[in-house]
Amino acid sequence: MAELKPGARFQSTVCTTQVIVVKGDGDAELTCGGAAMVATGTAEISGKPAPDAAEGTLLGKRYTNADATVELLATKGGEGSIAVSGTPLSVAEPKTLPASD
Amino acid sequence: MNLMMLLEMAAEGLGDRVAVGSLEGGLTYSELYDQAQAAAERFQAADGERVVLCDESSPAVPISLFGAAAAGMPYVPLNYRLPDEDLQALAQRSAPGVAITDDLGAVRLADAQGIETMTRREFLEDLHRDGVPSAVTERPADPEEIAVLLYTSGTTGAPKTAVLRHRHLVSYILGAVEFMGAAPDEATIVSVPPYHVAGVAAMLSSVYAGRRIVQLPSFDPDLWIDTVETEQVTHAMVVPTMLARIVEALDARGSEPMLGLRALSYGGGRMPLPVITRALELFPITSFVNAYGLTETSSTIAVLGPDDHRLAQYSEEPAEQRRLASTGRPLPGVELSIRDEAGEEVPVGETGEIFVRGEQVSGEYLEAASPLVDGWFPTRDGGFIDEAGYLFVQGRNDDVIIRGGENMSPGEIEDVLLTHPAVKEAAAIGVADEQWGEKVVAVIVLADEAAAPGAGVDESEIQELVRRRLRSSRVPAHVVVVDELPYNDTGKLLRRVLRSQHSHLGDPDG
Numbered sequence: 001m002a003e004l005k006p007g008a009r010f011q012s013t014v015c016t017t018q019v020i021v022v023k024g025d026g027d028a029e030l031t032c033g034g035a036a037m038v039a040t041g042t043a044e045i046s047g048k049p050a051p052d053a054a055e056g057t058l059l060g061k062r063y064t065n066a067d068a069t070v071e072l073l074a075t076k077g078g079e080g081s082i083a084v085s086g087t088p089l090s091v092a093e094p095k096t097l098p099a100s101d
Numbered sequence: 102m103n104l105m106m107l108l109e110m111a112a113e114g115l116g117d118r119v120a121v122g123s124l125e126g127g128l129t130y131s132e133l134y135d136q137a138q139a140a141a142e143r144f145q146a147a148d149g150e151r152v153v154l155c156d157e158s159s160p161a162v163p164i165s166l167f168g169a170a171a172a173g174m175p176y177v178p179l180n181y182r183l184p185d186e187d188l189q190a191l192a193q194r195s196a197p198g199v200a201i202t203d204d205l206g207a208v209r210l211a212d213a214q215g216i217e218t219m220t221r222r223e224f225l226e227d228l229h230r231d232g233v234p235s236a237v238t239e240r241p242a243d244p245e246e247i248a249v250l251l252y253t254s255g256t257t258g259a260p261k262t263a264v265l266r267h268r269h270l271v272s273y274i275l276g277a278v279e280f281m282g283a284a285p286d287e288a289t290i291v292s293v294p295p296y297h298v299a300g301v302a303a304m305l306s307s308v309y310a311g312r313r314i315v316q317l318p319s320f321d322p323d324l325w326i327d328t329v330e331t332e333q334v335t336h337a338m339v340v341p342t343m344l345a346r347i348v349e350a351l352d353a354r355g356s357e358p359m360l361g362l363r364a365l366s367y368g369g370g371r372m373p374l375p376v377i378t379r380a381l382e383l384f385p386i387t388s389f390v391n392a393y394g395l396t397e398t399s400s401t402i403a404v405l406g407p408d409d410h411r412l413a414q415y416s417e418e419p420a421e422q423r424r425l426a427s428t429g430r431p432l433p434g435v436e437l438s439i440r441d442e443a444g445e446e447v448p449v450g451e452t453g454e455i456f457v458r459g460e461q462v463s464g465e466y467l468e469a470a471s472p473l474v475d476g477w478f479p480t481r482d483g484g485f486i487d488e489a490g491y492l493f494v495q496g497r498n499d500d501v502i503i504r505g506g507e508n509m510s511p512g513e514i515e516d517v518l519l520t521h522p523a524v525k526e527a528a529a530i531g532v533a534d535e536q537w538g539e540k541v542v543a544v545i546v547l548a549d550e551a552a553a554p555g556a557g558v559d560e561s562e563i564q565e566l567v568r569r570r571l572r573s574s575r576v577p578a579h580v581v582v583v584d585e586l587p588y589n590d591t592g593k594l595l596r597r598v599l600r601s602q603h604s605h606l607g608d609p610d611g
Contacts, residue, residue: 007102007244007268020102022275059114060280073275075110095279097432099289099310100366100392100401101302101338 002030002037004070010037014047017057017078023064023071032057033080049080057082063089102271104170104248105141107309108134114281114311121160121314123332128160130308133167139228140168144199147217151198151250154295155179155188155206158316161221162295163304164228165201166249170267174198175247178296180254182590185209191252191260192216244268249301250467251396254589262467263396265301272460273302273399274309276434283312287363289336292317292325292343297591299338299369302400312336322350329362337362338392340369342592345376351383358385368392368401368428370593371496374516377425381414393428393494395480399461403437403492405429420487426516427491435459438477439486449488452508454498455480483510500596502531504539504574511596514577517570518543523551523558526586529577530600532607542603543567543577546586557582579606 002010004024011018012032018040019032030037033049048054057063059077064070065084071092072082082089111120112134119127128136144152144165152169154162154176162178169176177195179188181202188209192200196215200206207218219227248267252260289312293299307314315332317324320343328334339347344367351359365380365387372391381389388407394400405427413425431437438446439453447453456477464478465471472479483501484494495501495510502509511529518527526546531539543563551558560580567576581603587595 007242009242020106060110062275073280075106076113094282095277095433097277098366098388098390098404098406099306099312099336099364100277100368100390100394100404101299101306 001027004028004030009040009075011040011043011045011076012037012049012057012078012080013043013045014049015045015057015078015080016076017074017080017082018076019057019063019072019082020075021071022062022073023069025069028070029085031083031086032078035080037082049078053081053083053088054079055081055088058091062092064092065089102244103242103246103267104270104305105137105167107271107274107305108137108167110280111308111311118285118311119313120308121163121316123315124313127313130311133160133163133308136164136228137167137171140164140224141171143224143227144168144172144174147199149174149196149198149215149217151175151177151195153177153179153192153195153198153200153202153216155181155192155200155202155210156221156295157181157203157318158291158295158300159221159318160316161201161224162300162316163308163314165224166301166304167308170248173246175250176301177250178294178300180252180294180296180590181206182294189213194252194262195250244271251296251298251301253396254591254593261469263298263463264465264467265298265396265399265463266465269399269461269463270301270305272434273401274305276459276461277401277432278306278309280309281311283307283310285311286333287311287335288313288315288333289338290315290317290325290329290332290334292320292337292339293369294319294591297369298394298396298400299340303338322346326350326354326359329359333361335361335363336366337364338366338368340592341367341372341376342370342588344380345373348376348379348383352379358383360386362387364388364390364407366390366392368394369591371494371512373519374426375519378414381410391428393492395482397462397464397478397480398457398459399463401432402435402457402459402461403428403431405491409491420489424491427487427493429492430490431457431492432459435461437486437492439484440479447485450485452483452485452495455482455484455492455494483508497596500530502529502539502541504531504534504541505537507574509541509575513571514541514543514567514575517567518545518563520570521558521563521566523548523556524563525549528586528594528596528599530596530603532600532604533609534578535608540578540607541575542606543580544586544599544603545580545582546584547582581606
């Protein structure tokens with residue numbers, strides 16, 4: 001179980017993916033490439049993403065669940081895809097704000 | 102999340118793209134990241150707690166901003182244009198720390214206790230000498246840490262130290278900027294000084310968006326125009342006085358409309374309508390963005406976008422035309438509330454004080470307890486929100502002229518004064534009046550033709566213009582012609598100075 005609180009950082013154990021929690025609340029079953037994600041810097045990468053969880057994660061994209069209670073920002077991309085409780089997260093719509101500074 | 106993470110992501114995703122400088126010879130995101138890491142080591146080795154920057158714009162600005170973040174030290178940019186005494190006082194307040202400065206600054210800061218100075222040249226050369234750093238890998242991850250300390254411009258008193266924590270600035274960037282959202286050929290010209298919140302925000306948002314930064318050491322309208330062309334600049338952010346001088350310079354050149362600039366954002370003060378109207382003509386296909394924000398809110402909190410600008414330019418609907426004077430709608434995640442003196446929210450369309458709430462809002466000063474109540478920050482700016490949710494800012498509450506119980510916004514009067522062909526710059530202030538509490542004084546700078554010997558302008562003509570366009574209560578009791586108005590160096594009119602200069606026009610006990 002991972003505690004999803006804003007600012008918490010997690011890494012995949014099967015690919016290079018790393019994320020930071022933008023929005024989240026409480027414990028969740030957070031996986032990448034089918035394997036549980038762990039606090040960044042606490043594990044070596046070994047093995048490969050499971051075939052059904054290898055869509056990939058893209059650097060800088062924000063990933064959310066269907067009811068938008070969880071939002072993760074990918075700070076490093078990788079081959080595995082991220083899921084919460086077995087349900088893959090989807091890429092949030094890009095912002096359309098004009099540049100202001 | 103630490104600010105350095107923003108740069109780390111850019112280095113990861115866009116390593117070879119130029120981050121700062123010219124396409125030939127500029128620093129790439131990877132190089133900027135390496136140099137910021139090297140700077141962090143240098144800062145940590147110094148005997149200090151803060152990283153002070155007292156210098157014009159140069160690559161040392163983003164290097165020391167991100168380097169300070171990586172070292173876990175607050176970044177404190179100082180206004181090098183201040184008189185010696187004021188600058189030294191601020192340096193002293195920033196101690197103990199290490200300061201990056203120019204040759205003259207090293208002399209000016211020599212007496213500041215607890216400040217170790219190094220020149221920009223020494224600083225940058227050291228980073229190269231050390232080569233690729235062993236890296237400060239254990240970066241402080243506490244988002245509560247202070248990222249930036251900014252001294253307020255002190256237009257109404259002694260400067261205060263505004264506190265921006267990593268979480269405020271990161272919230273702003275994640276909420277407002279799409280990572281790698283810039284096309285590969287985009288470049289932004291930064292002409293606001295490093296010690297202005299917009300100068301800080303420009304570094305962060307450009308890096309996160311992947312937009313190349315082109316810096317002007319300091320602002321000059323002709324240099325700005327030439328640099329936009331030679332450096333293939335696509336984006337710009339200016340304060341109103343800069344845009345006024347750019348418009349003036351373009352008109353003086355009589356050049357063709359500028360077509361290369363894709364987006365021009367302005368903010369940091371009230372934009373005179375005649376300036377923005379002319380700018381829309383001189384930049385006919387540029388996307389204009391009006392941004393409203395404060396130091397205490399990590400920069401922008403509301404924007405008026407490109408479509409609203411062009412709609413206002415071409416519309417015949419008064420409500421849409423009027424939006425050119427608006428600062429648009431709040432960013433996602435930012436809430437606005439207009440309140441009366443009792444702190445109660447006022448109905449739509451009514452004027453009050455602007456309150457703001459959101460994760461990017463700090464409102465904190467080192468010298469005072471937090472003014473936030475339930476997260477709401479009182480901006481001390483007056484304004485109203487129209488039916489469609491557009492915010493109109495009417496200036497500092499302290500600047501409102503109150504005549505016979507009627508609150509008058511100086512900007513409204515100034516816009517009318519500026520429509521007179523003989524008037525180049527205008528300010529409306531209130532001075533004491535026995536009968537009405539305050540009366541309006543117009544202080545104007547004449548346009549070049551009108552300033553010629555034998556030319557000039559009649560007081561009665563100016564008064565008549567205001568009477569015709571606005572209510573009679575707004576007609577200036579006096580019209581004073583001066584050679585120049587007092588501005589601070591980011592173009593903010595120093596109304597406090599102006600009021601004291603012209604207080605003799607008021608009644609002694611009024």
